[in-house]
Amino acid sequence: MEVKDIKIKGISYDEFKDNDSLEKYVEELRANGVGIITGVLDDIINWGRSNSLWPLTFATSCCGIEFMAVGAARYDFARFGFEVTRNSPRQADVIIVAGTIVDKMAPVLKRLYDQMAEPKYVIAMGSCAISGGPFCNSYCVVNGVDEFLPVDVYVPGCPPKPEALLYGMMQLQRKVKMERFMFKDKEVKENE
Amino acid sequence: MFDFSIWTNWIDQFLRTNLPEFWALAIEFVVVGVIILALYCIIALALIYFERKICAFFQCRLGPNRVGPYGIFQSVADMLKMLIKEIIPINHTDKFLFYLAPFFVLIASILAFGAIPWGNGLQILDFNIGIFYILSVSSLGVIGILLAGWASNNKYSMIGAMRSGAQLISYELSAGLALMTIVVLSGSMQLSTMIEGQKDCWYLFQGHIPAVIAFIIYLIAGHAETNRGPFDLPEAESELAAGYHTEYSGLQFGFFYLAEYLNMFIIASIAATVFLGGWMPFHVTGLDGFNAVMDYIPSVIWFFGKVVFLMMLSLWVRWTFPRLRIDHLLDLEWKYLLPINMVNLLVMVIVVIYGWYF
Amino acid sequence: MENIKELILAKVSDAVIEDKQYLTVTVKPEDLRTLAKMLRYDEGFDYLIQLTGVDYGDSLGVVYLLAKSEDMAVCIVIKTATADKENPTLPTVSDMWKAANWNEREVYDYFGVIFINHPDMRHLFLTERWKGYPLRKDYDAGRDVNPLDLKSYDMSDTTVSYVSEGDGIKKIEKNLFEEEDYVVNIGPQHPATHGVLHFRTALDGEIIKKIDANCGYIHRGVEKLCEGLTYPQSLHFTDRLDYLCAHIYRHGLCMCVEKAAGIEVPERAEVIRTIMDELQRIDSHLIAWSCMCQDMSALTAFIYGMRDREKILDIFEETGGGRLIQNYNVIGGVMADIHPNFVQRVKDFIPVMRKGLKEYHQLYTGNVIARERMIGVGVMSKETAIAYGVTGPSARASGIHCDLRKMAPYAAYDKVEFKEIIRMEGDSMARYMNRLDEIEESLHIIEQLIDNIPEGDFCAKTKAIIKLPEGEYFQRVEGGRGEWGVYILSKGDKTPYRMKFRSPCMTLVNAMDTISRGGKIADLITIGGSMDYIIPDIDR
């Protein structure tokens, strides 16, 4: 599937920013071609996965309040099926790192991430999670969670507006939709 | 009233004439099993969607609306995801029990599910002790929860499981006694006979005051048995993270998730069967024209209508009340519901002996 | 106050007494306890408002700000310092004011000062493996000293305490929990701790025997950062401490700088600030209410609260540009004039909120289950509240008059009339009701001001570079969760020499152990909700 074919209800392809990096990503994924059956299976599975991204309730500071606001009546991320926030990392699909991560919290966050079941995604919400934000010069603030977590989507802002987070989550949906799920490991091995 | 047993009997006859008995039965078993599982799955998915929409409605939100028209495929997407999610093997757990627990919960609810009369002639199991059977198999689920809590080797799960045990043992009593009240009235434990007995008037109205009290108590106790808010202490999201299923991931968690919704359905359908006449249409003695009109509505629709109504009640409660504390929960059962229930049973016996019912 | 000077001199003859913003007494460490005892038990200074460690360069000192519970406006400052930078020790005052317990641990964290006889001398914010003392002036903030360590370590179950014995100091190790305790970790990532707080809870069945609260999971080192930034630059940190009272906190810091620099704030700005403060207070109390309901698992109530809160955010967004964090106050006034729609929007909002309040009472306050869970749960006596230095709605639920808007009015609060909500029960229900009633009072304040916003400038002209004259400055404001304070020690530069923020939430969490013992796990959650703490505010 090409990036262009991925439909997100309500937003057209051109309205999305950063289509280039997604396209590059797709090219890498499709380098070996796609099997017909596995391709179709992939599409079905990805449809399911992308529409059912359950976030972990995780928030450390200010951005967490905006995360709560996204769940509340006005923004309502239930529309996308994200509202089943799980308190146990084992059952969550995406961790939204909302807020500053400091040295003492970093091992905890790492552990939470490790406890999540595959396939799992990370959204870095807010400048703190992206780069340390206003606190980047501090003696004990981690300058971006990508130092130790594979971040899928960055949502900038301090704090990002709820709309921005929703947009970020839609970007994640697009990313999920393009992924290879079936026989992923086997092909990776062959490539090596 | 259309009787579905015409179809089922015809299929049975057809198979038996063409095949030896052993194979005929075998095919029937498989078909029935597949139907149960499929229904189970479909109903659970529908319920999940239903609840999410209703909850959104209570909370001035929209609820899922992206996947398919009005978001009706939302729970299908969830299921697909759940199926391929990794099941994390966890160290330091009691492996055997850990893997067994979700099946226990699921099987208990499927067993109870099988005995529910769906419509006129649509019932898989019809014992002479039907009510008794449903009560006993549906309470097996708690063993699964206890196992899950114990085997997870997690303190939250442990506390959740213990709470669940205390809760289920107490409320099982009330639920049983409330149903017993109606058994006294109907004089039978067989579900089909009970439904037949409500031909002219549902037991809720036949037994008037004691039946209404029993109905309310059953709703409360049944709601508590499903472990849903305000009785969701074993899960207690804000206290115990995810309670007894904290350590479960992927499909195993999916089993718990499905069973939770299905239990809600089972409780509602038992209440509908015992108190509201199951698939039996609403009849008023004397008004023959009215009764005939009512008979035109298929029995399956009657059944589902009642169940949906009862589930709406349950959802309403779920999304309005805060959670009870464990001691209040036990107080409610042992200090109020149980004594009331005992007296109520006695009243019912008197009512029946003197024939003071409709 | 003259009288007090004599009394102090009679007790401690070589105390240095100065009349500054507050009466300031400087004593030697040996005399600290004598003076403290006298002030605490004879003079009625029973509130320890602030305890600040300072690195004076050649010595390490502590500044205590004390107040009286009878009249919160009466304050006194004690200062002491030790010249020993290798093994600095000072006597503890945590037996007199329980609030000192965590504050002294914080000073230990920041400066390495060991408090003799302190019952629990562990690190508060930093880990046990942290090297150096970050707020000392000679600390090199380089990452190579304390690199990011992703390994999870077991937490130690013991604590230490240093007691004086003869001439020397003896180190005593103590166990935090008993051998047979069933200890459950609630947090740092838990849905009901309102952030990343970590309660280690010893349970007996469902009953709580002891709580050991650990914080520091969001310790961002704001105070150190402020030392390197100019005053206008450091403003934006206050917004991010307690993000639900962003406006109020920033107001506090602005006022402190304005007072110190002698900047006259136009009246219009004062009124706008007051209105914004009150809107922010409503916002904060709404979230508190919503989250408390959510903690008790009433999700619908949570969503209702969040829904009504959005209306306030709209007002903020229109005028200030930010929803949650507005960055609206600046030194000398406010950043921009109010939006033309502002007055109308606020007026529209007031009846909506009143209606909302009624709805909340119907939905939740009257609910049997909610009442059962709140009434009589987590009773905080007046003495406990004072000992821990608890302020704000939670303290007012225990019968303490501590509303700074009344006691020490600032901005336009002396021009409006409003009630201070006091309840005597001290339980979760009282705290819960206090918040809802305070929303009503805030609406009342806004009503009085909204039609009378004076014309004029919205911001005073200030110099491009603001330098504060040498000295110490305090400012206290009434935040949504209690008294928030700022302490600035200036050496005449454009950056502060030391800046300290007084956290109301720290006192609340500090008191949690005392008030939740004997309750159930579910009570802990209710109490936490009713106390309504914000963790980044504690950790700074």
Ligand code: SF4
């Ligand atoms: S990015 Fe800004 S709003 Fe978000 S956590 Fe960091 S400081 Fe707070």
